[in-house]
Amino acid sequence: VTLIDGRAIAKSIQEAVGADVAALRAAGTTPTLAIVVPTDDEATAWYVRSIARTAAKAGIDVRQIDLHEASAEELTAQLDALSADPAMHGIICQTPLPKGVTLEQVGQHIAVGKDIDGANPESLGRLASGLPAFAPATAQAVVEILRREEVPLVGAHVVVVGRSNVVGKPAALLLLAEHATVTICHSRTRDLAERTREGDVVVAAVGRARLLGAAYVKPGAVVIDVGTNPTEDGQLVGDVDTAAVEPVARAITPVPGGVGPVTTALLLRNTVAAATPQS
Numbered sequence: 001v002t003l004i005d006g007r008a009i010a011k012s013i014q015e016a017v018g019a020d021v022a023a024l025r026a027a028g029t030t031p032t033l034a035i036v037v038p039t040d041d042e043a044t045a046w047y048v049r050s051i052a053r054t055a056a057k058a059g060i061d062v063r064q065i066d067l068h069e070a071s072a073e074e075l076t077a078q079l080d081a082l083s084a085d086p087a088m089h090g091i092i093c094q095t096p097l098p099k100g101v102t103l104e105q106v107g108q109h110i111a112v113g114k115d116i117d118g119a120n121p122e123s124l125g126r127l128a129s130g131l132p133a134f135a136p137a138t139a140q141a142v143v144e145i146l147r148r149e150e151v152p153l154v155g156a157h158v159v160v161v162g163r164s165n166v167v168g169k170p171a172a173l174l175l176l177a178e179h180a181t182v183t184i185c186h187s188r189t190r191d192l193a194e195r196t197r198e199g200d201v202v203v204a205a206v207g208r209a210r211l212l213g214a215a216y217v218k219p220g221a222v223v224i225d226v227g228t229n230p231t232e233d234g235q236l237v238g239d240v241d242t243a244a245v246e247p248v249a250r251a252i253t254p255v256p257g258g259v260g261p262v263t264t265a266l267l268l269r270n271t272v273a274a275a276t277p278q279s
């Protein structure tokens, strides 16, 4: 089995981003990413610090806006202001959101051209229609990893487990655009293991620690594990039981060190794309 090195893929993306940033800066534009943080959640703070550190290395400015305990109105007003601010190129809004507020609601206040993590429902609609738009970076990371590992997608059967607007659904749309035959599974799917065992590629985006064991994977399949589930002893594990699947799969992404770092690198690549004048 090949353990796919997400950190190495991320590094190579970051190097390319760094070169693009240097060119933009030389032409007088400082690519700037706004991160709205509506929570004091510790895991979110850790993730934001990691994005900010990686952005700084690539020469991208980060403006962090802490809005702990903000109302929905304050949050959407802030996103409207950032959307109108020509100095801001990319905008992301972290979760968890205030009680009763959905990502789809706040996402509508992120201008589509700055929506580098595909939170605006309009971005997802454009993606579904084949129009230019940013897909959520995690969904992009799934396809980026498969491309870099030279996994054939044209005509291949890819089984995606999960249908959220942030991962499963956009990942399925991107894979469809690569001409894969895509099956989408979810919590009501009957005989999940039978479905996933049909996949040349299995994408797990469920949020259930080690749900997919050896019986869920066809021998020689490629497994992309999007899940990040904290365990009681403070570890992070995926949706795939890696130790059980390793003898069966051809290649698998580890957690941590797989999809996560590639996602962060793609947020930065998207920021640079948003800052680049369209000719």
Ligand code: NAP
Pocket (backbone or CB within 6 Å): 138, 161, 162, 163, 164, 165, 166, 167, 168, 185, 186, 187, 188, 189, 192, 205, 206, 207, 208, 211, 226, 227, 228, 229, 259, 260, 263
């Ligand atoms: P989500 O919104 O909770 O969606 C989970 C999906 O899994 C739903 O579609 C749900 O089905 C389905 N599901 C739940 N239990 C199932 C089961 N037993 N069998 C089959 N399907 C089941 O989660 P998400 O935001 O998509 O995130 C998924 C995972 O990815 C989480 O672990 C999250 O932490 C991780 N994640 C990682 C990154 C990264 O950069 N690495 C980024 C984002 C998310 P229903 O639709 O029927 O409820």
